[in-house]
Amino acid sequence: MKDLVCNGCSLLCDDVSAEIDGAEVKSLGLCRLGHAHLSESLKTLTASAVIRDGGKEDTVSIEEAVKQAGEALQSAKQPLLYGWTTTSNECIQEGLVLAEHLGGVFDSPVSQGTIQAMSHDIHSGKLDIDLEYVRNNGEFIIYWGTDPTESLHRHPSRFAVLPRGEKIPEGIESRTIGVVDVRETETMKMANHRLIISIGGDSELIEVLTSEVSGKSSITGPVQGIPAQELLSIVRKLQTSDCTVIFYGRGILNSNNADENLTAIAGLIGAIRESGKEAYALPMFPESNAMGVVNIAGNKLKQDLTSLQKLLAGEFDTTLVVGDDALAILPGPAAKALAQTNLIYIGRPGTFTDKKAMISIYSPDVITGIPNTMTRLDNQPFNFSAWTRDDVSEGMLGILSKLNGFVKK
Numbered sequence: 001m002k003d004l005v006c007n008g009c010s011l012l013c014d015d016v017s018a019e020i021d022g023a024e025v026k027s028l029g030l031c032r033l034g035h036a037h038l039s040e041s042l043k044t045l046t047a048s049a050v051i052r053d054g055g056k057e058d059t060v061s062i063e064e065a066v067k068q069a070g071e072a073l074q075s076a077k078q079p080l081l082y083g084w085t086t087t088s089n090e091c092i093q094e095g096l097v098l099a100e101h102l103g104g105v106f107d108s109p110v111s112q113g114t115i116q117a118m119s120h121d122i123h124s125g126k127l128d129i130d131l132e133y134v135r136n137n138g139e140f141i142i143y144w145g146t147d148p149t150e151s152l153h154r155h156p157s158r159f160a161v162l163p164r165g166e167k168i169p170e171g172i173e174s175r176t177i178g179v180v181d182v183r184e185t186e187t188m189k190m191a192n193h194r195l196i197i198s199i200g201g202d203s204e205l206i207e208v209l210t211s212e213v214s215g216k217s218s219i220t221g222p223v224q225g226i227p228a229q230e231l232l233s234i235v236r237k238l239q240t241s242d243c244t245v246i247f248y249g250r251g252i253l254n255s256n257n258a259d260e261n262l263t264a265i266a267g268l269i270g271a272i273r274e275s276g277k278e279a280y281a282l283p284m285f286p287e288s289n290a291m292g293v294v295n296i297a298g299n300k301l302k303q304d305l306t307s308l309q310k311l312l313a314g315e316f317d318t319t320l321v322v323g324d325d326a327l328a329i330l331p332g333p334a335a336k337a338l339a340q341t342n343l344i345y346i347g348r349p350g351t352f353t354d355k356k357a358m359i360s361i362y363s364p365d366v367i368t369g370i371p372n373t374m375t376r377l378d379n380q381p382f383n384f385s386a387w388t389r390d391d392v393s394e395g396m397l398g399i400l401s402k403l404n405g406f407v408k409k
Protein backbone atom coordinates (compact mmCIF):
# COMPACT_ATOMS: atom_id res chain seq x y z
CA MET A 1 0.00 0.00 0.00
CA LYS A 2 1.21 3.49 -0.84
CA ASP A 3 0.18 6.69 0.96
CA LEU A 4 -1.96 9.15 -0.95
CA VAL A 5 -4.11 12.22 -0.41
CA CYS A 6 -7.83 11.77 -1.10
CA ASN A 7 -9.78 14.55 -2.78
CA GLY A 8 -13.17 12.85 -2.63
CA CYS A 9 -14.29 15.81 -0.52
CA SER A 10 -12.81 18.97 1.00
CA LEU A 11 -11.22 17.14 3.95
CA LEU A 12 -8.34 16.05 1.68
CA CYS A 13 -7.52 13.11 3.99
CA ASP A 14 -3.76 12.51 4.00
CA ASP A 15 -3.73 9.59 6.43
CA VAL A 16 -4.89 7.01 3.87
CA SER A 17 -3.24 4.53 1.53
CA ALA A 18 -4.24 2.34 -1.38
CA GLU A 19 -2.97 -0.13 -3.93
CA ILE A 20 -4.18 -1.60 -7.19
CA ASP A 21 -4.48 -5.37 -7.02
CA GLY A 22 -5.31 -6.62 -10.51
CA ALA A 23 -8.67 -5.12 -11.41
CA GLU A 24 -9.38 -4.29 -7.79
CA VAL A 25 -8.48 -1.22 -5.70
CA LYS A 26 -7.65 -1.90 -2.07
CA SER A 27 -7.60 1.03 0.30
CA LEU A 28 -6.90 1.70 3.94
CA GLY A 29 -8.59 4.58 5.76
CA LEU A 30 -10.62 5.87 2.83
CA CYS A 31 -14.33 6.29 3.52
CA ARG A 32 -16.95 4.86 1.16
CA LEU A 33 -17.05 8.14 -0.77
CA GLY A 34 -13.27 8.33 -1.07
CA HIS A 35 -12.94 4.70 -2.17
CA ALA A 36 -15.62 5.20 -4.85
CA HIS A 37 -13.92 8.41 -6.02
CA LEU A 38 -10.54 6.70 -6.27
CA SER A 39 -11.97 3.65 -8.09
CA GLU A 40 -13.77 5.90 -10.56
CA SER A 41 -10.74 8.13 -11.08
CA LEU A 42 -8.51 5.16 -11.87
CA LYS A 43 -10.60 4.53 -14.99
CA THR A 44 -9.10 7.70 -16.51
CA LEU A 45 -5.31 7.59 -16.30
CA THR A 46 -4.78 8.96 -19.79
CA ALA A 47 -6.32 12.09 -21.28
CA SER A 48 -8.67 11.60 -24.23
CA ALA A 49 -11.25 13.65 -26.09
CA VAL A 50 -14.47 13.39 -28.09
CA ILE A 51 -16.30 15.78 -30.38
CA ARG A 52 -20.07 15.52 -30.86
CA ASP A 53 -22.09 16.81 -33.77
CA GLY A 54 -25.76 16.04 -34.42
CA GLY A 55 -25.82 12.84 -32.38
CA LYS A 56 -22.50 11.66 -33.84
CA GLU A 57 -19.52 11.24 -31.53
CA ASP A 58 -15.90 11.04 -32.73
CA THR A 59 -12.79 10.37 -30.71
CA VAL A 60 -10.13 12.96 -31.52
CA SER A 61 -6.62 13.76 -30.33
CA ILE A 62 -6.15 16.18 -27.43
CA GLU A 63 -4.49 18.61 -29.85
CA GLU A 64 -7.56 18.54 -32.15
CA ALA A 65 -9.98 18.96 -29.25
CA VAL A 66 -7.92 21.85 -27.83
CA LYS A 67 -7.84 23.49 -31.28
CA GLN A 68 -11.61 23.22 -31.73
CA ALA A 69 -12.31 24.31 -28.15
CA GLY A 70 -9.92 27.26 -28.54
CA GLU A 71 -11.56 28.35 -31.81
CA ALA A 72 -15.06 28.12 -30.31
CA LEU A 73 -13.99 30.15 -27.27
CA GLN A 74 -12.21 32.76 -29.39
CA SER A 75 -15.19 33.26 -31.67
CA ALA A 76 -17.67 33.51 -28.76
CA LYS A 77 -19.33 36.87 -28.13
CA GLN A 78 -18.77 36.35 -24.43
CA PRO A 79 -17.63 33.01 -23.04
CA LEU A 80 -18.33 31.81 -19.51
CA LEU A 81 -15.64 29.71 -17.78
CA TYR A 82 -17.45 27.84 -15.03
CA GLY A 83 -16.71 25.23 -12.38
CA TRP A 84 -13.23 24.81 -10.82
CA THR A 85 -14.25 23.54 -7.34
CA THR A 86 -12.83 20.06 -7.96
CA THR A 87 -9.71 21.23 -9.78
CA SER A 88 -6.28 22.06 -8.36
CA ASN A 89 -5.05 25.50 -7.32
CA GLU A 90 -2.76 25.50 -10.34
CA CYS A 91 -5.74 24.85 -12.65
CA ILE A 92 -7.70 27.70 -11.09
CA GLN A 93 -4.78 30.06 -11.72
CA GLU A 94 -4.52 28.84 -15.31
CA GLY A 95 -8.29 29.31 -15.71
CA LEU A 96 -8.08 32.93 -14.58
CA VAL A 97 -5.37 33.60 -17.15
CA LEU A 98 -7.50 31.91 -19.83
CA ALA A 99 -10.54 34.02 -18.89
CA GLU A 100 -8.42 37.14 -19.19
CA HIS A 101 -7.08 36.15 -22.62
CA LEU A 102 -10.59 35.47 -23.83
CA GLY A 103 -12.23 38.48 -22.21
CA GLY A 104 -14.59 35.92 -20.67
CA VAL A 105 -16.32 35.61 -17.30
CA PHE A 106 -14.77 33.31 -14.69
CA ASP A 107 -17.36 31.89 -12.32
CA SER A 108 -17.87 28.96 -10.01
CA PRO A 109 -20.52 27.31 -7.83
CA VAL A 110 -18.75 28.99 -4.88
CA SER A 111 -20.40 32.26 -5.89
CA GLN A 112 -23.67 30.77 -4.63
CA GLY A 113 -23.15 31.03 -0.87
CA THR A 114 -19.54 30.03 -0.23
CA ILE A 115 -17.88 33.29 -1.22
CA GLN A 116 -20.52 35.30 0.66
CA ALA A 117 -19.82 33.29 3.82
CA MET A 118 -16.06 33.76 3.52
CA SER A 119 -16.54 37.52 2.94
CA HIS A 120 -18.96 37.91 5.85
CA ASP A 121 -17.72 39.50 9.09
CA ILE A 122 -17.87 36.05 10.68
CA HIS A 123 -14.63 35.22 8.77
CA SER A 124 -13.66 38.24 6.67
CA GLY A 125 -11.71 35.94 4.39
CA LYS A 126 -9.85 33.94 7.03
CA LEU A 127 -10.62 31.22 9.54
CA ASP A 128 -9.58 31.55 13.20
CA ILE A 129 -8.57 27.91 13.72
CA ASP A 130 -7.93 24.74 11.74
CA LEU A 131 -9.33 21.25 12.11
CA GLU A 132 -6.34 20.02 14.12
CA TYR A 133 -7.18 22.70 16.69
CA VAL A 134 -10.73 21.34 16.80
CA ARG A 135 -9.42 17.80 17.36
CA ASN A 136 -7.23 18.98 20.23
CA ASN A 137 -9.57 21.48 21.88
CA GLY A 138 -13.16 21.24 20.60
CA GLU A 139 -15.31 20.41 23.62
CA PHE A 140 -18.80 21.43 22.51
CA ILE A 141 -19.25 20.65 18.81
CA ILE A 142 -22.37 21.84 17.01
CA TYR A 143 -23.24 20.81 13.46
CA TRP A 144 -25.75 23.40 12.25
CA GLY A 145 -27.49 22.81 8.91
CA THR A 146 -24.96 20.22 7.83
CA ASP A 147 -24.84 16.43 7.82
CA PRO A 148 -21.23 15.27 7.45
CA THR A 149 -22.32 11.66 7.05
CA GLU A 150 -23.62 12.67 3.61
CA SER A 151 -20.67 14.54 2.17
CA LEU A 152 -17.74 14.91 4.59
CA HIS A 153 -17.76 11.39 5.99
CA ARG A 154 -14.63 11.43 8.10
CA HIS A 155 -15.18 14.88 9.63
CA PRO A 156 -16.57 13.47 12.90
CA SER A 157 -14.13 10.57 13.16
CA ARG A 158 -10.92 12.46 12.24
CA PHE A 159 -11.52 15.85 13.79
CA ALA A 160 -14.66 16.77 15.63
CA VAL A 161 -16.40 13.92 17.46
CA LEU A 162 -14.48 10.69 18.01
CA PRO A 163 -10.75 11.46 18.23
CA ARG A 164 -8.81 12.13 21.38
CA GLY A 165 -6.95 15.44 21.50
CA GLU A 166 -4.59 17.35 23.79
CA LYS A 167 -7.45 18.74 25.89
CA ILE A 168 -9.91 16.02 24.91
CA PRO A 169 -8.37 12.98 26.62
CA GLU A 170 -11.29 10.61 26.13
CA GLY A 171 -12.44 11.51 22.66
CA ILE A 172 -16.21 11.43 22.32
CA GLU A 173 -16.61 10.93 26.08
CA SER A 174 -14.93 14.32 26.62
CA ARG A 175 -17.05 16.13 24.04
CA THR A 176 -20.67 17.24 23.80
CA ILE A 177 -22.26 17.06 20.36
CA GLY A 178 -25.23 19.10 19.17
CA VAL A 179 -26.93 18.82 15.78
CA VAL A 180 -29.43 21.35 14.47
CA ASP A 181 -31.27 20.62 11.23
CA VAL A 182 -34.68 20.75 9.61
CA ARG A 183 -34.95 16.95 9.52
CA GLU A 184 -33.58 13.98 11.35
CA THR A 185 -30.06 13.20 10.07
CA GLU A 186 -27.55 10.38 10.48
CA THR A 187 -25.23 12.69 12.40
CA MET A 188 -27.96 13.18 15.00
CA LYS A 189 -27.49 9.57 16.05
CA MET A 190 -24.18 10.50 17.70
CA ALA A 191 -25.45 13.76 19.23
CA ASN A 192 -26.26 14.60 22.84
CA HIS A 193 -28.52 17.44 21.71
CA ARG A 194 -30.72 16.89 18.63
CA LEU A 195 -32.70 19.93 17.53
CA ILE A 196 -35.12 19.72 14.62
CA ILE A 197 -36.35 23.18 13.63
CA SER A 198 -38.50 24.58 10.86
CA ILE A 199 -36.99 25.81 7.57
CA GLY A 200 -35.83 29.40 8.09
CA GLY A 201 -36.02 29.13 11.89
CA ASP A 202 -32.25 29.25 12.41
CA SER A 203 -31.70 32.90 13.27
CA GLU A 204 -34.58 32.97 15.76
CA LEU A 205 -33.08 30.04 17.65
CA ILE A 206 -29.50 31.40 17.49
CA GLU A 207 -30.59 34.81 18.74
CA VAL A 208 -32.48 33.33 21.70
CA LEU A 209 -29.42 31.27 22.66
CA THR A 210 -27.21 34.38 22.31
CA SER A 211 -29.47 36.43 24.50
CA GLU A 212 -29.56 33.74 27.19
CA VAL A 213 -25.75 33.26 27.06
CA SER A 214 -25.49 37.03 27.61
CA GLY A 215 -27.53 36.64 30.79
CA LYS A 216 -30.82 38.11 29.58
CA SER A 217 -33.11 35.24 30.65
CA SER A 218 -34.94 35.19 27.32
CA ILE A 219 -36.01 31.54 27.37
CA THR A 220 -39.38 31.29 29.02
CA GLY A 221 -40.96 28.62 26.84
CA PRO A 222 -40.30 26.49 23.75
CA VAL A 223 -38.54 28.09 20.78
CA GLN A 224 -38.92 26.51 17.34
CA GLY A 225 -40.64 23.62 19.09
CA ILE A 226 -37.59 22.91 21.31
CA PRO A 227 -38.55 22.71 25.01
CA ALA A 228 -37.11 25.42 27.30
CA GLN A 229 -35.39 22.83 29.48
CA GLU A 230 -33.40 21.47 26.52
CA LEU A 231 -32.48 25.00 25.40
CA LEU A 232 -31.30 25.95 28.87
CA SER A 233 -29.18 22.82 29.04
CA ILE A 234 -27.51 23.84 25.74
CA VAL A 235 -26.93 27.36 27.06
CA ARG A 236 -25.27 25.94 30.19
CA LYS A 237 -23.00 23.87 27.97
CA LEU A 238 -22.14 26.93 25.84
CA GLN A 239 -21.26 28.85 29.00
CA THR A 240 -19.16 26.12 30.60
CA SER A 241 -17.33 24.49 27.67
CA ASP A 242 -13.78 25.74 27.26
CA CYS A 243 -14.03 25.58 23.47
CA THR A 244 -17.24 25.58 21.39
CA VAL A 245 -17.07 25.07 17.61
CA ILE A 246 -20.09 25.62 15.38
CA PHE A 247 -19.80 23.93 11.99
CA TYR A 248 -22.35 25.52 9.69
CA GLY A 249 -23.43 24.15 6.33
CA ARG A 250 -25.79 24.52 3.43
CA GLY A 251 -28.82 24.73 5.72
CA ILE A 252 -27.47 28.08 6.91
CA LEU A 253 -26.25 29.28 3.52
CA ASN A 254 -28.83 28.03 1.04
CA SER A 255 -31.76 29.87 2.54
CA ASN A 256 -32.71 33.43 1.63
CA ASN A 257 -31.48 34.36 5.10
CA ALA A 258 -27.80 33.41 4.74
CA ASP A 259 -26.55 36.84 5.77
CA GLU A 260 -28.94 37.05 8.73
CA ASN A 261 -28.00 33.52 9.83
CA LEU A 262 -24.25 34.19 9.65
CA THR A 263 -24.67 37.46 11.54
CA ALA A 264 -26.63 35.58 14.21
CA ILE A 265 -23.92 32.91 14.52
CA ALA A 266 -21.26 35.66 14.77
CA GLY A 267 -23.34 37.19 17.58
CA LEU A 268 -23.48 33.89 19.45
CA ILE A 269 -19.71 33.37 19.04
CA GLY A 270 -19.18 36.91 20.37
CA ALA A 271 -21.44 36.33 23.39
CA ILE A 272 -19.62 33.09 24.32
CA ARG A 273 -16.25 34.81 24.00
CA GLU A 274 -17.46 37.66 26.20
CA SER A 275 -18.27 35.11 28.87
CA GLY A 276 -14.57 34.16 28.84
CA LYS A 277 -14.70 30.95 26.81
CA GLU A 278 -13.35 30.11 23.36
CA ALA A 279 -15.82 29.86 20.47
CA TYR A 280 -15.40 29.56 16.72
CA ALA A 281 -17.45 29.07 13.57
CA LEU A 282 -16.14 26.94 10.72
CA PRO A 283 -17.78 26.24 7.34
CA MET A 284 -18.69 22.86 5.87
CA PHE A 285 -18.22 23.25 2.10
CA PRO A 286 -18.01 19.73 0.63
CA GLU A 287 -16.55 20.54 -2.83
CA SER A 288 -12.97 19.31 -2.76
CA ASN A 289 -11.30 22.62 -3.59
CA ALA A 290 -13.96 25.23 -2.85
CA MET A 291 -11.44 26.98 -0.58
CA GLY A 292 -8.87 27.06 -3.36
CA VAL A 293 -11.35 28.88 -5.62
CA VAL A 294 -12.23 31.32 -2.82
CA ASN A 295 -8.56 32.08 -2.09
CA ILE A 296 -7.36 32.38 -5.67
CA ALA A 297 -10.37 33.80 -7.49
CA GLY A 298 -12.40 35.34 -4.64
CA ASN A 299 -12.06 38.95 -5.74
CA LYS A 300 -12.91 38.10 -9.32
CA LEU A 301 -15.99 36.15 -8.24
CA LYS A 302 -17.28 39.01 -6.12
CA GLN A 303 -17.34 41.15 -9.26
CA ASP A 304 -19.15 38.48 -11.23
CA LEU A 305 -21.96 37.58 -8.89
CA THR A 306 -24.51 38.17 -11.61
CA SER A 307 -23.17 35.64 -14.10
CA LEU A 308 -26.03 33.20 -13.41
CA GLN A 309 -28.49 35.99 -14.20
CA LYS A 310 -26.50 36.70 -17.37
CA LEU A 311 -26.73 33.02 -18.22
CA LEU A 312 -30.50 33.11 -17.77
CA ALA A 313 -30.66 36.20 -19.97
CA GLY A 314 -28.83 34.32 -22.75
CA GLU A 315 -25.75 36.56 -22.65
CA PHE A 316 -23.28 33.69 -22.90
CA ASP A 317 -23.14 31.84 -26.17
CA THR A 318 -20.24 29.52 -25.24
CA THR A 319 -19.36 27.90 -21.91
CA LEU A 320 -16.24 26.10 -20.83
CA VAL A 321 -17.08 23.91 -17.81
CA VAL A 322 -14.04 22.70 -15.89
CA GLY A 323 -14.20 19.96 -13.27
CA ASP A 324 -17.73 20.35 -11.92
CA ASP A 325 -20.79 18.62 -13.28
CA ALA A 326 -22.46 22.01 -13.77
CA LEU A 327 -25.66 20.62 -15.28
CA ALA A 328 -26.20 18.47 -12.18
CA ILE A 329 -25.56 21.17 -9.59
CA LEU A 330 -26.98 24.38 -11.03
CA PRO A 331 -30.61 25.29 -10.31
CA GLY A 332 -32.93 23.96 -13.06
CA PRO A 333 -33.41 27.15 -15.14
CA ALA A 334 -29.67 28.00 -15.04
CA ALA A 335 -28.76 24.42 -16.02
CA LYS A 336 -31.20 24.61 -18.91
CA ALA A 337 -29.70 27.91 -20.08
CA LEU A 338 -26.19 26.50 -19.78
CA ALA A 339 -27.12 23.45 -21.86
CA GLN A 340 -28.22 25.80 -24.65
CA THR A 341 -24.78 27.38 -24.99
CA ASN A 342 -21.95 25.85 -27.04
CA LEU A 343 -20.72 23.61 -24.28
CA ILE A 344 -17.09 22.56 -23.86
CA TYR A 345 -16.20 20.32 -20.95
CA ILE A 346 -12.95 19.30 -19.28
CA GLY A 347 -13.30 16.72 -16.51
CA ARG A 348 -14.15 13.11 -15.82
CA PRO A 349 -16.27 11.17 -18.30
CA GLY A 350 -19.89 10.21 -17.80
CA THR A 351 -21.28 13.34 -16.14
CA PHE A 352 -24.45 15.11 -17.32
CA THR A 353 -22.31 17.99 -18.54
CA ASP A 354 -20.04 15.64 -20.46
CA LYS A 355 -22.98 14.05 -22.26
CA LYS A 356 -24.36 17.44 -23.37
CA ALA A 357 -21.02 18.92 -24.42
CA MET A 358 -20.02 19.42 -28.05
CA ILE A 359 -16.37 18.92 -27.03
CA SER A 360 -15.36 16.82 -24.03
CA ILE A 361 -11.77 16.47 -22.90
CA TYR A 362 -11.24 13.81 -20.24
CA SER A 363 -8.36 14.35 -17.86
CA PRO A 364 -6.95 12.21 -15.05
CA ASP A 365 -7.94 13.41 -11.57
CA VAL A 366 -5.21 14.71 -9.24
CA ILE A 367 -5.86 11.75 -6.90
CA THR A 368 -4.32 9.45 -9.49
CA GLY A 369 -0.96 11.15 -9.09
CA ILE A 370 -0.87 14.62 -10.60
CA PRO A 371 1.58 16.75 -8.60
CA ASN A 372 -0.72 19.72 -7.90
CA THR A 373 -2.04 21.39 -4.74
CA MET A 374 -5.52 21.79 -3.28
CA THR A 375 -6.75 23.68 -0.22
CA ARG A 376 -8.52 21.88 2.61
CA LEU A 377 -11.84 23.06 4.05
CA ASP A 378 -9.98 24.93 6.81
CA ASN A 379 -7.63 26.71 4.40
CA GLN A 380 -4.65 24.36 4.78
CA PRO A 381 -2.81 23.57 1.51
CA PHE A 382 -2.13 19.94 0.56
CA ASN A 383 0.25 18.61 -2.08
CA PHE A 384 -0.62 15.70 -4.31
CA SER A 385 2.22 13.63 -5.71
CA ALA A 386 2.75 10.61 -7.93
CA TRP A 387 0.81 7.66 -6.57
CA THR A 388 -0.34 5.16 -9.19
CA ARG A 389 2.67 5.43 -11.45
CA ASP A 390 5.00 8.12 -12.64
CA ASP A 391 3.58 8.52 -16.14
CA VAL A 392 -0.01 9.59 -15.51
CA SER A 393 -0.45 11.64 -18.63
CA GLU A 394 -1.91 15.06 -19.26
CA GLY A 395 -3.53 16.25 -16.08
CA MET A 396 -6.13 18.99 -16.33
CA LEU A 397 -3.40 21.59 -15.86
CA GLY A 398 -1.61 20.36 -18.99
CA ILE A 399 -4.83 20.57 -21.00
CA LEU A 400 -5.63 24.08 -19.74
CA SER A 401 -2.07 25.19 -20.50
CA LYS A 402 -2.43 23.92 -24.07
CA LEU A 403 -5.74 25.75 -24.41
CA ASN A 404 -4.15 28.92 -23.08
CA GLY A 405 -1.24 28.50 -25.48
CA PHE A 406 -3.65 28.12 -28.43
CA VAL A 407 -5.76 31.12 -27.43
CA LYS A 408 -2.68 33.33 -26.91
CA LYS A 409 -1.36 32.67 -30.45
Ligand code: SF4
Nearest residue numbers: 006008009013031034
Ligand atom coordinates in the same frame (compact mmCIF):
# COMPACT_ATOMS: atom_id res chain seq x y z
S1 SF4 B 1 -13.66 12.06 4.08
FE1 SF4 B 1 -13.40 12.96 2.05
S2 SF4 B 1 -11.20 13.20 1.74
FE2 SF4 B 1 -11.51 11.80 3.49
S3 SF4 B 1 -11.46 9.74 2.61
FE3 SF4 B 1 -13.61 10.37 2.63
S4 SF4 B 1 -13.96 11.35 0.63
FE4 SF4 B 1 -11.75 11.19 0.92
